[in-house]
Amino acid sequence: MFDRILVPLDGSHNAYVALAKAEELAKLTDAEIVLLNVVDSDHYATYARDVNYYDVYHQLADVATGMLDHAAEMVKAKGLKVQTVVMEGNPKSTIAKDAPKDYGCDLIVIGKSGTNAIERFLTGSTTAYVVRESPVNVLVINDDQDVAVGGY
Structure with missing residues (x-):
């Protein structure tokens, strides 16, 4: 049914709820989970004046890698196949288009909302964009506040 399931992680509770559901699907279909974090190049380019962009990117990528590695260990402990990916770019288009194509994903499992209300108002929901634009x-x-995502 599914071979590779893309799960974008941004550190939010919703992202980990989505990961828990992706794990259930992966167990049923023997799919590999691809954990993704996108370092938003637009964000750090805008706010990092007088700072070396290379250094900022690597600091953000290091934080993302740590988060993904921790989640991957939890997924592996459940006997599931997993890989981690840190990409740079616009999160919306990277999640919707680039990552599925680059990593052969045939399903994206994403939380309903991961950003705060102000960011959703100003830039629109990443999830809504992914639903509209993804070819998969x-x-x-x-x-669901009652869902325990223990360990993440």
Whole structure:
């Protein structure tokens, strides 16, 4: 049914709820989970004046790698196949288009919302963009406060 399931992680509770659902699907279909974090080059280019962009990117990528590695260990402990990917670019288009193509993903499992309300108002929801623009199936997971995402 599915071979590779893309799960974008931004550190939010919703992202980990989506990962828990992706794990359930991966168990059923023997799919590999591809954990993705996108370092938003537009964001750090805008706010990092008088700072070396290379250094800023690597600091953000190091934080992303640590988060992904931790999540990957938890996924592996459940006997599932997993890989981690840090990409640079616009998160919306990277999640919707670039990562599925580059990593052969046939499903994206994403939380309903991961950013704060102000950012959603100003730039629009990443999830809504991914649903509209992705060439692969997208499963949107609602945040359920009763869902335990222990260990993440």
